[in-house]
Amino acid sequence: MNSPIDWRAEAARLDFRNQAFIDGRFTPAISGKTFDTISPIDGRVLAHVAACDAADIDRAVAAARAAFEKGSWSEVAPRQRKRTLIKLADLIAKHANELALLETLDMGKPVRDARGDVAAVAECVRWYGEAIDKLYDEIAPTPRDALALITREPVGIVAAVVPWNYPLLMAAWKFAPALATGNSVVLKPAEQSPLSILRVAELAIEAGIPAGVFNVVPGFGETAGQALGRHMDVDAIAFTGSTSVGKLFLRYAGESNMKSVSLECGGKSPNIVFADAPDLDAAAEVAADGIFGNSGQVCDAGSRLLVEEKIHDAFLAKVSELSRKYKPRDPLDPDTIMGSMVDRTQMDRVLGYIETGKSEGAALKVGGKQARIETGGFYIEPTIFAGVDNQMKIAREEIFGPVLATIPFSTADEAIRIANDSIYGLEANIWTNDLTKAHKTARALRAGVVTINTRDAGGIVVPFGGYKQSGFGRDKSLHALEKYTQLKATYIKLG
Ligand code: NAP
Numbered sequence: 001m002n003s004p005i006d007w008r009a010e011a012a013r014l015d016f017r018n019q020a021f022i023d024g025r026f027t028p029a030i031s032g033k034t035f036d037t038i039s040p041i042d043g044r045v046l047a048h049v050a051a052c053d054a055a056d057i058d059r060a061v062a063a064a065r066a067a068f069e070k071g072s073w074s075e076v077a078p079r080q081r082k083r084t085l086i087k088l089a090d091l092i093a094k095h096a097n098e099l100a101l102l103e104t105l106d107m108g109k110p111v112r113d114a115r116g117d118v119a120a121v122a123e124c125v126r127w128y129g130e131a132i133d134k135l136y137d138e139i140a141p142t143p144r145d146a147l148a149l150i151t152r153e154p155v156g157i158v159a160a161v162v163p164w165n166y167p168l169l170m171a172a173w174k175f176a177p178a179l180a181t182g183n184s185v186v187l188k189p190a191e192q193s194p195l196s197i198l199r200v201a202e203l204a205i206e207a208g209i210p211a212g213v214f215n216v217v218p219g220f221g222e223t224a225g226q227a228l229g230r231h232m233d234v235d236a237i238a239f240t241g242s243t244s245v246g247k248l249f250l251r252y253a254g255e256s257n258m259k260s261v262s263l264e265c266g267g268k269s270p271n272i273v274f275a276d277a278p279d280l281d282a283a284a285e286v287a288a289d290g291i292f293g294n295s296g297q298v299c300d301a302g303s304r305l306l307v308e309e310k311i312h313d314a315f316l317a318k319v320s321e322l323s324r325k326y327k328p329r330d331p332l333d334p335d336t337i338m339g340s341m342v343d344r345t346q347m348d349r350v351l352g353y354i355e356t357g358k359s360e361g362a363a364l365k366v367g368g369k370q371a372r373i374e375t376g377g378f379y380i381e382p383t384i385f386a387g388v389d390n391q392m393k394i395a396r397e398e399i400f401g402p403v404l405a406t407i408p409f410s411t412a413d414e415a416i417r418i419a420n421d422s423i424y425g426l427e428a429n430i431w432t433n434d435l436t437k438a439h440k441t442a443r444a445l446r447a448g449v450v451t452i453n454t455r456d457a458g459g460i461v462v463p464f465g466g467y468k469q470s471g472f473g474r475d476k477s478l479h480a481l482e483k484y485t486q487l488k489a490t491y492i493k494l495g
């Protein structure tokens, strides 16, 4: 039997990659500037990371373009790209503990969750690798005197700008399909979590991805992120992050080269529990995990809990009881299921929303305070509000923390109306045993993902993305390939 891992001892042995990865090697920012990446576990500075700006982005895009033009990735047979991506997936799996530890130290998620994330990253890379030599192009139904080929070609240079809540997984959902289709990629991680993806960039070279095809450029959104958004030689932006920054990328594209933009943005997902749910205990477990998992820093967190009136009090009691399990603990303890917030700013923002909820007249039932202050880290208790009105700020705005807003309803129509009364439309969950009600409600909900008697389900094989201001374009599944390819129609006159 394997002995349990001493994660603290492993952490002490870690080596951080802290420079940009451009054209197959690590390099400092041209300006020589760095920024501190701080561990929210204890507030300690982990590393000084290259603070790249527009000059570094120019360099990375030029390397990406040169590699694309050379064709050593963009033009090789799909089965060759398949082999290389599968090798990268194997390397990610081989280094899973190291990568998980980097994520935990950098953004404070429990190490057991980080291990799960890294497994999902390896699966994502493997899945797109395996898929890419099984896709065929089309021939159009023309008259006999012509042949029309409809082929998919890579867009060229894909810039991915990603958040900190699942640093590697959100990156993989972009870079795996973008690389599989033959593009070159320039990726900017969030300033809070650059460490794990820098290590993966190095593994990509080890797997055989040619230099310049996959570049990682750490830096700030305002500088490095904006430079990618406005770059005249970037062909597509794949963004995951907040709705407000997503809107900036639309503007950047409009004011530069009209690059294509796909946006995976925020959410305020309704979790609708009807009294006839098949298993209220299971529904309560999922409701708790859906808002306290990853400290609620989840785009499709079930942050609005809509409960049918006749079971409201009993169900709320169950979720409140379960919330105790999520008391924040040391993220490096393998039994911990809720760690810290990503940084002080996010903690303060969430605590601010808790004060807003109180002043709006919602009933604070559980939590509401900072925790583990003595560690120097940034922790918040699992928090539950009851008696929330959907017009309150805590029901309308994305809090991105472990704060649940519970809203009672009496009919399915009322639940649907409340659920849809949001600028967001990322995910919605329904709990009922009534097939007709489940389907009717699912059809009426304006959300890119609807789950019945579960949440956040399906893994890599189902598309993920939002309606309304949750964005457009889809990650995961073969549909993600649409963002990274363009159609060419070649029409040949035969005689
Ligand atoms: P964010 O502040 O929007 O940042 C996302 C990325 O954009 C980061 O790399 C950030 O860089 C960059 N950025 C920030 N300001 C920019 C600017 N002016 N120009 C160009 N780039 C800029 O989001 P976050 O706080 O990292 O993540 C939380 C958000 O992500 C939430 O709204 C959540 O719902 C959303 N999210 C959505 C999904 C989904 O699939 N729908 C998944 C996960 C998260 P810096 O870090 O350097 O600021």
Ligand code: MG
Residues within 6 Å of the ligand: 190, 191
């Ligand atoms: Mg940010």
